[in-house]
Amino acid sequence: MIELSGIFQTYPGPSGPVEALRGIDLHVPAGSVFGVIGRSGAGKSSLVRTINLLNRPAAGRVVVDGRELTQLSGAALREARKAIGMVFQHFNLLSSRTVYGNVALPLELAGLPAGEIRARVGPLLELVGLSGLRGRYPAQISGGQKQRVGIARALASRPRVLLSDEATSALDPETTRSILALLQQINREFGLTIVLITHQMQVIKQVAERVAVIDAGRIVEQGPVLQVFTQPQHATTRSLIDDIAPQALPESVLARIRALMAQPHEGSARLLRLAFAGEGADRPLLSDVIRRFGIDLSIVHGQVDEIQGRPFGSLAVFARGAHEPLRQAVSHLRGAGVQVQEVAYA
Numbered sequence: 233m234i235e236l237s238g239i240f241q242t243y244p245g246p247s248g249p250v251e252a253l254r255g256i257d258l259h260v261p262a263g264s265v266f267g268v269i270g271r272s273g274a275g276k277s278s279l280v281r282t283i284n285l286l287n288r289p290a291a292g293r294v295v296v297d298g299r300e301l302t303q304l305s306g307a308a309l310r311e312a313r314k315a316i317g318m319v320f321q322h323f324n325l326l327s328s329r330t331v332y333g334n335v336a337l338p339l340e341l342a343g344l345p346a347g348e349i350r351a352r353v354g355p356l357l358e359l360v361g362l363s364g365l366r367g368r369y370p371a372q373i374s375g376g377q378k379q380r381v382g383i384a385r386a387l388a389s390r391p392r393v394l395l396s397d398e399a400t401s402a403l404d405p406e407t408t409r410s411i412l413a414l415l416q417q418i419n420r421e422f423g424l425t426i427v428l429i430t431h432q433m434q435v436i437k438q439v440a441e442r443v444a445v446i447d448a449g450r451i452v453e454q455g456p457v458l459q460v461f462t463q464p465q466h467a468t469t470r471s472l473i474d475d476i477a478p479q480a481l482p483e484s485v486l487a488r489i490r491a492l493m494a495q496p497h498e499g500s501a502r503l504l505r506l507a508f509a510g511e512g513a514d515r516p517l518l519s520d521v522i523r524r525f526g527i528d529l530s531i532v533h534g535q536v537d538e539i540q541g542r543p544f545g546s547l548a549v550f551a552r553g554a555h556e557p558l559r560q561a562v563s564h565l566r567g568a569g570v571q572v573q574e575v576a577y578a
């Protein structure tokens with residue numbers, strides 16, 4: 233659906249050109265929700281603005297829905313852009329127009345007859361849950377409601393693709409969840425391809441099927457979200473994941489472990505991190521190894537969450553028992569698909 237190949241983008245800067253995009257290749261499958269994540273300055277906005285050619289790349293090809301936009305200009309490009317809607321972090325609503333008037337604007341600009349505009353805007357306001365607020369002005373509605381207006385306006389031209397440039401970054405966590413749920417509903421109901429640009433892993437976790445990680449103008453890693461979250465290959469990806477699932481144990485937990493170890497005990501004791509990746513977390517694996525191998529396991533820290541309805545996360549467990557049963561318990565857990573790693577606590 234969206235194919236970017238060999239995209240380079242350079243801006244003039246005070247101390248020479250700034251290379252914002254340095255050879256981006258990206259394939260976004262039709263009907264998918266595709267996330268692009270990166271830290272500030274990584275090139276996310278430059279990338280998303282390349283997809284609708286708001287930024288014309290210095291080099292490379294942009295193909296959207298079978299049309300090579302980089303070959304088009306003028307009226308042909310404007311026409312092709314109608315297939316691509318966009319929502320923005322700061323909503324970009326006209327303060328002098330009502331909710332209704334903002335959603336109607338692109339249709340008025342396109343010269344649609346008034347009856348057709350009414351017939352389109354009503355159902356869109358219904359879809360985004362704003363029918364009751366159609367006469368309000370942007371200053372009279374909340375941030376989440378403003379973004380709903382932005383989404384309805386983006387859908388007014390019946391696009392095939394929706395680009396979201398940090399659409400939830402100015403919103404609180406609960407409003408973020410509701411806006412993302414709305415985007416997901418739109419993706420499912422209309423089969424719209426959605427590209428979400430964000431710096432928040434939480435956003436990717438909630439809605440994206442695939443994710444690309446951008447760092448210093450390059451895609452450093454991409455793949456299905458569950459795979460990228462559970463087997464991150466690049467340092468930037470690992471640090472972004474750490475935002476939602478911190479890997480380091482808090483010092484208070486380590487102090488507790490040291491205190492436990494200082495007590496006299498028999499056999500071995502190990503601090504283990506058990507990482508669950510899609511499988512295993514919903515089975516009684518821990519009680520199973522305790523029973524089977526006669527060892528003692530206490531959970532000292534952890535967080536098991538969900539991605540696309542599948543468990544994801546890690547538990548730190550303090551394991552005590554005789555040496556051989558402990559070794560067998562670890563290999564049993566590994567056999568069940570759990571990644572087991574010994575954690576140093578001294």
Ligand SMILES: Nc1ncnc2c1ncn2[C@@H]1O[C@H](COP(=O)(O)OP(=O)(O)OP(=O)(O)O)[C@@H](O)[C@H]1O
Binds near residue numbers: 243251252273274275
């Ligand atoms: N118009 C511009 N002129 C000069 N440099 C620019 C311009 N726009 C972006 N840049 C530079 O290009 C690089 C990528 O910027 P971009 O805005 O695409 O990143 P981003 O990942 O969206 O960052 P943020 O999340 O902070 O908006 C940065 O180094 C930025 O300073």
